[in-house]
Amino acid sequence: xxxxxxxxxEPPVGDDALAPLLGNGAVWTDPDPDLEDDIVAAVGSEIRxxxxxxxxxxxxxxxxxxxxxxxxxxxAILVLVGASVLxxxxxxGTTGVAVAxxxxxxxxxxxxxxxxxxxxxxTRIDLDVSGLAPAGRDQYYEGWLWNDDGDAVSxxxxxxxxxxxxxxxxxxxxxxxxxxxxxxxxxxxxGAAPSGxxxxxxx
Amino acid sequence: xxxxxxxxxxxDPDAVRAVYRHYGGAVHTVARSIVGDELARDVAQQxxxxxxxxxxxxxxxxxxxxxxxxxxRRTAIDVLRAERHPTRGGHAPAVDVGVETxxxxxxxxxxxxxxxxxxxxxxxxxxxRLSHLGGWTHAEIAEQLEVPxxxxxxRSARAHQRLAAALGHLLDSRTxxxxxxxxxxxxxx
Numbered sequence: 559x560x561x562x563x564x565x566x567x568e569p570p571v572g573d574d575a576l577a578p579l580l581g582n583g584a585v586w587t588d589p590d591p592d593l594e595d596d597i598v599a600a601v602g603s604e605i606r607x608x609x610x611x612x613x614x615x616x617x618x619x620x621x622x623x624x625x626x627x628x629x630x631x632x633x634a635i636l637v638l639v640g641a642s643v644l645x646x647x648x649x650x651g652t653t654g655v656a657v658a659x660x661x662x663x664x665x666x667x668x669x670x671x672x673x674x675x676x677x678x679x680x681t682r683i684d685l686d687v688s689g690l691a692p693a694g695r696d697q698y699y700e701g702w703l704w705n706d707d708g709d710a711v712s713x714x715x716x717x718x719x720x721x722x723x724x725x726x727x728x729x730x731x732x733x734x735x736x737x738x739x740x741x742x743x744x745x746x747x748x749g750a751a752p753s754g755x756x757x758x759x760x761x
Numbered sequence: 762x763x764x765x766x767x768x769x770x771x772x773d774p775d776a777v778r779a780v781y782r783h784y785g786g787a788v789h790t791v792a793r794s795i796v797g798d799e800l801a802r803d804v805a806q807q808x809x810x811x812x813x814x815x816x817x818x819x820x821x822x823x824x825x826x827x828x829x830x831x832x833x834r835r836t837a838i839d840v841l842r843a844e845r846h847p848t849r850g851g852h853a854p855a856v857d858v859g860v861e862t863x864x865x866x867x868x869x870x871x872x873x874x875x876x877x878x879x880x881x882x883x884x885x886x887x888x889x890r891l892s893h894l895g896g897w898t899h900a901e902i903a904e905q906l907e908v909p910x911x912x913x914x915x916r917s918a919r920a921h922q923r924l925a926a927a928l929g930h931l932l933d934s935r936t937x938x939x940x941x942x943x944x945x946x947x948x949x950x
Binding site for chain 1: 931
């Protein structure tokens with residue numbers, strides 16, 4: 559059989575570079591065929607239970623945390639830090655913004671600086687924490703971004719049992735619409751809404 | 762795609778199915794790369810439900826894929842953290858440490874590779890799979906698929922052109938040794 563001359567024996571474009579990517583068996587494994595139906599059913603269940611798409615809503619009193627905070631709470635500092643966090647893979651993010659968080663009465667010795675960077679993957683928050691004790695048994699910490707309507711969106715959780723330091727959090731919303739930040743202490747199994755036990759807070 | 766993103770953003774459950782068909786493989790691949798086979802299905806399901814619940818927060822000016830990817834990775838890390846929590850299921854204490862997983866760059870890479878693979882026509886996809894995953898020659902693939910070798914070569918050429926175009930942005934980072942393979946969601950100093 560005569561082969562078309564325009565097609566070489568080996569893949570012609572970028573094969574050497576693509577080979578490590580395409581030879582990874584993980585990228586070829588398909589999910590179970592019934593996963594699609596299960597996901598659609600799960601969404602249907604949310605609809606039947608009255609849940610509709612919306613940001614997580616804070617169950618507490620918005621005014622409580624808009625009110626003046628305790629003495630010693632440091633004003634939020636918004637400064638450009640020129641951070642650009644993604645080294646490769648995705649596109650470079652825009653310049654980061656530093657947000658200072660102060661400990662509340664629940665954690666008076668705690669403080670943190672969050673470097674918030676808008677990236678093509680969402681909002682990356684590098685939280686540099688100090689003075690905050692490791693979460694206790696059955697507990698963990700969770701970062702939240704808040705808008706002016708009192709809606710909260712989770713940015714992820716952590717426990718600090720490995721020591722204090724920088725924690726990487728991500729959120730699907732940005733500081734432009736969700737300009738306030740808190741860290742709460744949460745208890746395992748007590749739901750997805752913020753607990754109200756705020757340990758760190760921006761202003 | 763813009764219409765799909767708009768419908769998804771409004772919480773249209775039919776759009777969830779369409780979004781799954783477009784991104785389900787990539788989300789599952791990220792989940793599997795972080796939590797393994799056993800929990801990947803649960804993570805993938807949680808990802809799409811969370812995405813639907815948070816659809817109102819999705820910025821229509823952004824692409825849906827990175828947003829879904831970020832939810833999937835965070836969900837997987839949270840599931841991994843919960844699984845390793847010492848108070849869950851009577852696990853012995855002192856095993857709970859910062860959750861280490863593939864780096865952001867590497868999980869983004871598998872997400873993008875899977876998306877590119879899923880975008881290939883079926884015939885081209887199978888040729889690439891057998892070639893790269895199975896290590897088969899074009900002749901062996903032709904015999905397996907019962908098509909001429911020339912057809913295999915043409916499908917392979919077209920597929921690799923598509924893949925090179927879709928994944929070109931990943932290739933530079935592959936050559937950068939500074940890009941790590943593993944990171945942690947907690948980075949104690």
